[in-house]
Amino acid sequence: xxxxxxxxxxxxxxxxxxxxxxxxxxxxxxxxxxxxxxxxxxxxxxxxxxxxxxxxxxxxxxxxxxxxxxxxxxxxxxxxxxxxxxxxxxxxxxxxxxxxxxxxxxxxxxxxxxxxxxxxxxxxxxxxxxxxxxxxxxxxxxxxxxxxxxxxxxxxxxxxxxxxxxxxx
Numbered sequence: 001x002x003x004x005x006x007x008x009x010x011x012x013x014x015x016x017x018x019x020x021x022x023x024x025x026x027x028x029x030x031x032x033x034x035x036x037x038x039x040x041x042x043x044x045x046x047x048x049x050x051x052x053x054x055x056x057x058x059x060x061x062x063x064x065x066x067x068x069x070x071x072x073x074x075x076x077x078x079x080x081x082x083x084x085x086x087x088x089x090x091x092x093x094x095x096x097x098x099x100x101x102x103x104x105x106x107x108x109x110x111x112x113x114x115x116x117x118x119x120x121x122x123x124x125x126x127x128x129x130x131x132x133x134x135x136x137x138x139x140x141x142x143x144x145x146x147x148x149x150x151x152x153x154x155x156x157x158x159x160x161x162x163x164x165x166x167x168x169x
Contacts, residue, residue: 054078054114057136059095060087066095066125066134075120076141083111094128099150100136121148 055073059066059081073079083093083106094105095113100123104113117138126133139145 054080057081058084059134060084061089061092061132062087064132066092066132068134068136071135072137072139073117074141074143075117075138078114078116081113081115083113085111091127091129092132095125096128097123097125097136099123100125100138119148120146121150122146123150124152 055077057071057073057079058069060083061067068081081095081102085093085106085108088106093107096103099119099121100115100117102113102115102125105128106113117136120138120140122135122137124133124135137145
């Protein structure tokens with residue numbers, strides 16, 4: 001009888017561990033939260049982009065780097081990041097830009113993130129595990145480049161090295 005109880009406890013621990021690992025790898029709705037000045041997560045495709053109402057930035061991964069096209073945006077104008085999910089492997093789907101106030105886990109059904117940058121400079125973004133990295137430059141509202149450059153993120157690790165995954169590591 002004692003062996004059955006022991007086996008049951010071990011089995012339950014394995015299941016709990018598997019669920020926790022799945023949530024870490026594939027994300028949760030918690031990872032889809034966005035902080036900062038959010039305009040909307042869904043924008044009408046007919047938005048007049050030419051008038052400066054919104055800046056569209058395409059994001060994907062090449063090697064271990066995020067590629068943002070274009071990589072420069074203007075301060076004070078909403079930005080919509082559009083992730084190419086076919087080019088976003090594994091943990092690269094979960095991005096964090098602490099100084100930009102963004103945090104999101106992209107999915108095939110939700111591949112956009114809209115925010116308004118309120119500070120000019122060059123800012124780092126990274127995946128939730130700090131393995132994939134990239135930069136976004138926010139120009140002053142008059143189009144000039146700021147001298148501010150965010151301090152580089154710590155090198156990648158399984159816990160995010162510096163709190164990328166939320167553990168504070």
